[in-house]
Amino acid sequence: MITLAATLLAALPARGLAGFLDDDGVIVHPQAVPSADARKGVHVLIGSYAAMDERAPEYAVLCATAYRHDGGIDFEALGDVYDGSGDALLTAEVARAVEATAQWFAGRITVPxxxxxxxxxxxxxxxxxxxxxxxxxxxxxxxxxxxxxxxxxxxxxxxxxxxxxxxxxxxxxxxxxxxxxxxxxxxxx
Known part of the structure; x- marks a missing residue:
């Protein structure tokens, strides 16, 4: 069975991204960042109303929000990265969400x-x-x-x-x- 999470995760490497399934969705980060460190810094959460760990639906609505670790036990939202506008074919919706996430990371400036x-x-x-x-x-x-x-x-x-x-x-x-x-x-x- 191919899940929604597996569909998302499979689309990430082509855009230089990696990710893993979390309770709230798929945590996405640049490939250069180890998955174990992704939540310690800036990352994007791609979520859906559909269950991520069940069979991938034919249609889906995805949303993506950027976060950073607040230094404690929580995260600060940095802003919306992608917000699906209605049921779309899963493949098209995944492509749009992943592209928006890749563009967000590409446009990001990090100051040491x-x-x-x-x-x-x-x-x-x-x-x-x-x-x-x-x-x-x-x-x-x-x-x-x-x-x-x-x-x-x-x-x-x-x-x-x-x-x-x-x-x-x-x-x-x-x-x-x-x-x-x-x-x-x-x-x-």
Whole structure:
């Protein structure tokens, strides 16, 4: 019997990925990461409403979410990677979910811990800005009260020309994650 999990796992190596069945779905990680270490770092969980360990259905809806280990016993969601939009033929749905996962990993920038500390410690307040601003890794973040709007404005400037090359993706974008009171309001790669 070919299971949904087996179908997913068989599609991963062609995209440089590996995985294993977990209680919640298939944990996917780059082939270079040993399966034993996958949950210790960044990984993607591909799940389905159908049981992963039973006969693969003809049609399926898959979803994929990226996670990272929080340093304790839990995981922090990094964002959605793929969300199927309705019953699709299993082979097509698996291909789309695996492709989205591969693209997510390919677009991911990893900054070593020591380099991140160095960039964070080099942050400084801009003295010549019209509004209060901090410069982190070459990115200017302004936070100020706008009297005309009557609002607190937070403005991120990625166009300073000084953005640390470690943070610039192959697509020449800067991944940005914004939270307000701990709730994600933006996550762009």
């Amino acid at each position: 811990v020591e380099r991140a500390r160095e960039l964070n410690r080099a942050a400084f307040l801009e003295e010549d800005a019209d509004t209060p601003a901090i410069r982190v890794a070459g990115v200017a973040v302004h936070a100020y009260v706008d009297p005309e709007r009557g609002q607190l404005v937070v403005s991120v400037h990625l166009d300073t020309g000084d953005v640390a090359s470690d943070l610039v993706s192959a697509a020449e974008t800067v991944p940005l994650h914004v939270t307000v009171n701990g709730h994600q309001v933006f996550n762009g790669r």
